[in-house]
Amino acid sequence: MRNAAIGFMDSGVGGLTVLREVQRLLPTEKTVYLGDQQRLPYGPRPQSEVLTFTQQIAAFLQRRDQIKLLVLACNTATAAALPTLQQTLAIPVVGVIAPGARAAVQATKTHKIGVIATAGTVKSQAYQRTITAQDPRNTVTSLACPELVQLAEANDLTSPHALQVVAAKLAPLQGTQIDTLVLGCTHFPLLRQVIQRVLGPGVQLIDPGTATANTVTALLDYWNLANSTGQPQPQATYYTTGDVVSFDRAANQWLDTAPVHAQALALDALTQINLEAE
Amino acid sequence: MRNAAIGFMDSGVGGLTVLREVQRLLPTEKTVYLGDQQRLPYGPRPQSEVLTFTQQIAAFLQRRDQIKLLVLACNTATAAALPTLQQTLAIPVVGVIAPGARAAVQATKTHKIGVIATAGTVKSQAYQRTITAQDPRNTVTSLACPELVQLAEANDLTSPHALQVVAAKLAPLQGTQIDTLVLGCTHFPLLRQVIQRVLGPGVQLIDPGTATANTVTALLDYWNLANSTGQPQPQATYYTTGDVVSFDRAANQWLDTAPVHAQALALDALTQINLEAE
Structure with a gap:
């Protein structure tokens, strides 16, 4: 569990600014980021819809990558989904607000x-x-x-x-x-x-994002969940439901890490998740 | 619960440097500090003895002041007692290490x-x-x-x-x-x-102490435990098992708050606690 990845979700590439702060403060942590670009912007959508999208992404990242902690790297998703996810998920969930x-x-x-x-x-x-x-x-x-x-x-x-x-x-x-x-x-x-x-x-x-990275650090240390294998610059995985080329361009402009090559994710992988069964 | 005090324990007055940082970062939080001066220094004592002393103080602060979170504002007590207290107490316990x-x-x-x-x-x-x-x-x-x-x-x-x-x-x-x-x-x-x-x-x-105050802040916010009445400069209570005059002198030199008048605490109040019954 300690060596599992920290998950990040956002409607697009904006949450990369939060990821960047966590990678800077916690260089030995594995990370996985999902940008739901096909359904952005989240901002004008009803809260109930943003909640459903966020629950889908959380379920996907838990199943596919066994994340140990989820960061809602998106203010809209935090406002709409944080209390529900904190009550229903077995892992810690941190918002930015x-x-x-x-x-x-x-x-x-x-x-x-x-x-x-x-x-x-x-x-x-x-x-x-x-x-x-x-x-x-x-x-x-x-x-x-x-x-x-x-x-x-x-x-x-x-x-x-x-x-x-x-x-x-x-x-x-x-x-x-x-x-x-x-x-x-x-x-x-x-x-x-x-x-x-x-x-x-x-x-x-x-x-x-900076403040959130400090909170993630404090929670990992409090629960003794920080990575103990200690490889600096470990694996970072990126998914986008949108265009891979534009995602990679933004990520490589904004992040200070190794070149980003996102994986294309069909929206079906999120929408077909049965949230009732979670 | 949100408006209860944050508890601090130390063998003496050193932990006031941690208290000071928490009071600075969280000016609307009530605090209660116990300095076990009659039994200092903790440093040369066996870990099992430091654990017992720390458990006594934790039990006292929970009963007398219904604290919502306990800070072991003492490196020796953190090294000897933190894992045990985190497993046995119903409130969050934060160490400095x-x-x-x-x-x-x-x-x-x-x-x-x-x-x-x-x-x-x-x-x-x-x-x-x-x-x-x-x-x-x-x-x-x-x-x-x-x-x-x-x-x-x-x-x-x-x-x-x-x-x-x-x-x-x-x-x-x-x-x-x-x-x-x-x-x-x-x-x-x-x-x-x-x-x-x-x-x-x-x-x-x-x-x-500075890092610990940041952790306390993150945990209170994560659990929605921060004070919501919002009175700045709220009540701070101080106990010492040692000499009140020397405690007050040190506290008033080191803290930037209203004058400190510690309450004398008979050691019996700690040693007669039945830890088995907790």
């Missing part, structure tokens, strides 16, 4: 925190609830920014066009006096540079 | 790590085992430094005498090429300044 919220709560001084995310995550109010539960002095300004996902997926991360789009989308945050902004979609850390430029140095950007 | 080891493993570049600790912790080889299990490329040099505990307890933290004692004790580390040193006794972070001066800027000092 609680770690990201906590990092923001620990960083803010003014107790005014911004959150940018997909429409689904904003509508779920998951960050807002978590941040104010962790410390009721906090007030949260949330903003749905689906256009930023498109920039990241197109790998348009630093161009004048990207800057223009980011500045227009973040305009409602001006004057809110936030000192901390949660990058509440896993794509957004890729746009960190332009976001910081738009908001200025007075706003700290929080990457929930 | 796994978080401290992990922080060192993530910090080192040369894979040569030093550990300074009490004789008991060094003899247990707990850091050595944990650090090499987390990454077998690491080699560990361990050094028992009980004299440094005495300096800290005497609050002699920066004097020429303190510098001289630290330099003499750490002499065996010269030439070992370590780039990372674990302060493997909770007293040692108080001597950080002189230790850094003796070893020079090329050696990173790891305070397991």
